[in-house]
Structures are given as structure tokens and as C-alpha cells.
Amino acid sequence: MPARQRQQQSRHLRAEAIIEAARSLAERDGWDAVTTRRLSEAIDYSQPVLYGHFPSGKSGIMDAVALQGFERLASKIRSDRGGARTQRSRVTRLVHSYLGFADQEPAVYLAMFARPTALPFGVESTPEQLRRAYDELAESVAGCGGGDDPETFVEVIWSALHGMVMLSRDDRLRPSARARRIRTLVDRFVD
Template sequence: MSIAERRERQRAERYDLILAAARELAEAEGWDAVTTRRLAGLIDYSQPVLYSHFKGKADIMAAVATRGFEELAARLRMETANVTGARDVLRNVCDAYLGFARSRPVIYEAMFVLPTKIKFASEETPTALRAAFAELVAALGPDRQEPEFLAEVLWSALHGLVVLAQSGRIPATGAEARLNVLVQKFGR
């Protein structure tokens, strides 16, 4: 391995370490606790090392969010690939989306709740976000009129369920019934 390759590998490992530390700190204390100073202390690197990877906290959150989009897209893709019936695909994709939000609340918050510089529905939209959205479109089935708009409304409904449940504004009981209603309304 050349020196340049080793340095690049070490840089990638440091990048991953920073993201993991940010996620773990946010999970333990919330995103307000995530600062470059705290992260530098947690990973035993100086703040300038962090700044060599990220401009600041906003860029770190955006990178955590982007990794979240990658994970969400993979989960949704798995659900569209493993089921054959259109209604089952839609139900499984919606359930996977809700399950992701429940199991990864801090990442979900970085992806969809907190302000970021991530561009949605534009030329600059990250590939991982496009991939996750494409799975929502695919879950609706072929030959739907205005599938992207329909997927946006589905996504909005899913996001509303997530935020209302996480904030305790709707009870945890009834989650399955709400999912069934959603699938019934958006299914064919």
C-alpha cells in the first residue's frame, strides 16, 4: 500500500469516526450537545482536524443525514424486492420507513427535522435521498398518475405519523391501525 493510499484510508477512517462520535453524542444528549470542541475531545483529535473534514456542525449533521438516507434507501429497497403483491409492497415499505424512524430517531431528526443545507427536490439532491424517494414512488406501483406527487403526499403522511408519535401527540397504541388506513388510502 502506498503512502498516499494509507493516508486516504486513515482520512476515511477519521471521517467515519467523527460521524460515529457525532451520532453517539446526539443519541446520548441531543444535537445541541454536538459541537466541534466536544467531538474533538471524544475522538482525541484537534478541532483543526475536524475542520479538515467538515466546515462545522451543520456539515457534520448533513453527513450523518446522508448516511441515514443511504440506510433508509437500503431498507426500503429490500422491502420492494422481497414482496410481490402491490399492497404488500406498499405496506412493507411504509412499515420499514416508520420502523427506521423509530429505531434511528436522532438520525431521522438530522434527516428531516433539523435545518440542514441538504437540497430536496433539486439538481443538488444527494443520490441517497433520491434513491429513498424512488423506493416510495416504486412502492405505489406502476401506472399511477403523477407518481412523484403521490409519493410526496405519502412521504408527508409518513413523516407526520413519525413526528406526531415521537412528540407524544398521538398515542403509540393504534400505530398498526394508522398504518393500515394509510396503506388502504394509498393502495390500489
Template sequence: MAIEDRRQRERTARRRLITATARTLAESEGWDAVTTRRLSAAIEYSQPVLYKHFGSMEDIVEAVAVEGFGELAETLRAARLGSATPADELGRVAAAFSGFAAENPALYDAMFTRPTHLRFGAEDTPAPLAQAFGELREAVATIPAARDIDTLTEVLWAALHGLVMLGRDDRLRPGHNADRIKVLLAQFRTAES
């Protein structure tokens, strides 16, 4: 039994090494630079070892994305719980979402723009995805008289994503992100539910 436990720990450690290395390469050089050849050289394992843990590069990106959603959930939870009042939660969470995207562009791409098989709202949705959405939902739930919280959360999620991507691609005026978030949240707080 001890040998099997050790082998499982080694497999888990190699898997973490692969995803951490992929993320590091992506953050420094972009996802196009992340290839099985580059990964195997960086971690000093053969390409077949990579394929033993992941069936494809898309599977590696997906694993990085799942880790990212776990980190996003923690970031949003900290922002929400650090709010002085319930009315402050939504603004802090929206700013935390935007900040997370700005600080982790390649990770954010893995989570939101690269092709994966990850799905929200499905029976097999990985827990970190549901937790990240749940943290945003908790903040949206502070809006008085909000009736369809799930739909409102999806719309806010999409609007924040749009602001992130447009800002990152220099399609919006620089230096006005906080102002845009304030305008967006004002609309959410005053909209008929």
C-alpha cells in the first residue's frame, strides 16, 4: 500500500509541475509558446510522460484553468468578506475580478478564452468554477429586490469579462477602469429585476 501511495504522490507532483510550468511559460511568453516539447524540456521529463498525465495541450490548459478558478474564488471571497458593509461587497468583488484578470493575463485566457471542455451550470462542473461563480453570486445577492440572481450574476460576469478584454486590448480609454465599474454597478443596482 505504501508504494502505491508514493506513486500517487509522485504522479500528483508531476501533474502540478506540468501545470505550473505551463502557466509560467504562458505568463512570460504567451500560450502559443507552451508546447509539449518546451514543457518536457523545462520539467526534464519526456513528452510521453506529459501525455501520461494529460491527453493533449488542451487538457493542460484546462487543468490550469481549473486551478485559476480556484484562485479567482479565493480572491473574490477575500474581497467580499473584506467589505465593510453588504452594499460595498459588489464593488469590491467587481474590482477584485478586474484586478485578478489584469494581474494574471495568461491564466485568465486559460480560464475564459482558450478552448476547453469546462462548462458552467452542468452536473459535472468542477467545484472551483462553481465556487468562483458562487462568490460573484453572493455579492450580487446584496442588491435589494434582485429576483433572478443567477441571471443577474451571469450578466455581471459577462459585462466584467467584456470590460477586461476590451481594456486589455486597448479598446477603451486607459485609466478609467474604476469609473467603468462604478457605472456598470450603478446600472445593476437600479435596474428592475
């Protein structure tokens, strides 16, 4: 392997280690606990090495965690949708997939949707990872919404799912009513 390729691979592996350490620390202690100092201690890299990979520091690292999260969310939605044959089953699988992702990766979900970010949404410069996640949402609800504008319809579904995640996370919804909320959401959005 040429030296330049080894250097690039080494750099990529260091960046991945930083991202993984941040995600792990955030899952355990919350995003407020993620600092460049704590990260450098956790992975035994100096703070200048962290800033060499992520010049904007913690915010750049959080954006990298979010981008990886969008990739995993898109993959999960696509996989869970599987061979669903009806609109109802596609939307039901989407809801379970989305809520399940948020339950399984709460700190990643917060980096994606609830923490400040420099990632642009819904514009031409939107990163490909975000576009793929959006496209999987859109594919899951294709054909629903009657005559509504399809993009707006996807945004409304997405907003409803995000609201369910955040309100459940903050214990503002009855845990015992989750299945009923899911049925009600699907009933409202499937023609």
C-alpha cells in the first residue's frame, strides 16, 4: 500500500475513532459531557489532533455523528420496509422503524434533530446522507396523502414522528398508549 494511501487510511481511522468516542460518551453521559478534553483523554489523542480532524471542534464532531446517524436511519427504514405490499404496512413499518431508531440511539438522534447543527436541511447543499434518509421516508409514504404536495406530506409525517420521539423521551406521553398512538398516526395518514 502506498504511503499516501496508508496516511489517508490512518487519518480516516482516527476520525472514526473520534466520532465513535463522542457517540459513546454522549450515549453514556449526554452531549453536554462531550468536550474535546474528555474525548482526547478517552481515545488518547491530543486536542490538536482532534481539531486537525474537526476544526470546528465539538460541533463538527456532532455533525459527523449526525451524518452517520442519517445513514443508519435510512438503512433501517429501507430494511424494515422490506417487502411491505400495502401503504398501511409501509407506513406502519416506517413508524416502528423511526421510533425504534430513536429509542436505540438516543444521543445520535439528538445530534441529528435536536442539537444545534451546521448541516443544511431541505436545500441544494443538503448532504447526501440527509437526502437518503428523507428519500426513505418519502418512499415509505409514497401514494399516501391524497392530493397533498408530496414533499410537504413527508415533512408533516416526519414532524409527527419527531414529536412522538421528543415527547416520549421527555415523559410527556403515556408509555402505555404508544401502540394506540402509532395506530392513530397510521390511520390519519393512510388513505
